[in-house]
Amino acid sequence: MKTKKCIVCGNEITNAYAKYCPPCKQGIHRIQRNTSAKVSRAISNGILKHPSKLKCVDCGKKAQCYDHRDYAKPLDVVPVCSPCNVKRGTAIGFGSLGITRQRVKQIYDQGAK
Numbered sequence: 287m288k289t290k291k292c293i294v295c296g297n298e299i300t301n302a303y304a305k306y307c308p309p310c311k312q313g314i315h316r317i318q319r320n321t322s323a324k325v326s327r328a329i330s331n332g333i334l335k336h337p338s339k340l341k342c343v344d345c346g347k348k349a350q351c352y353d354h355r356d357y358a359k360p361l362d363v364v365p366v367c368s369p370c371n372v373k374r375g376t377a378i379g380f381g382s383l384g385i386t387r388q389r390v391k392q393i394y395d396q397g398a399k
Contacts, residue, residue: 317357324360325352333361340365344373353377 289298292307294314299307306314328334337349342365349365354377356362366374 321354321357321360325363328361334363337365342367342370344370 289300290302291297292299292310293305294310295307297307297310304311325334329336334352337351340349341347342349344366347367350368351366351371352363353366353371353374354360354363355374357377
């Protein structure tokens with residue numbers, strides 16, 4: 287079976303559809319969950335408006351979620367509709383854009399606080 291490299295740490299992975307090795311994937315998912323929880327708390331506390339009350343910054347339709355461009359900045363978000371969120375792709379920082387396994391760990395540790 288052909289192997290490829292994790293886009294975060296460069297370790298070899300055998301799953302043909304995976305972008306990340308299991309440890310990096312686990313760290314990234316935890317970062318995403320922690321960031322999502324911080325946004326939910328900010329909405330509950332009135333710091334951010336619910337995205338459904340806003341317009342998508344890309345197309346002007348009703349927003350459905352917030353998009354993160356950098357998970358290290360959990361409240362630096364913009365409202366987008368689902369199709370535009372998909373078009374925007376992966377947040378800056380994971381793998382091909384320069385994040386390292388050490389940076390995943392650093393963000394992971396910050397999110398755990």
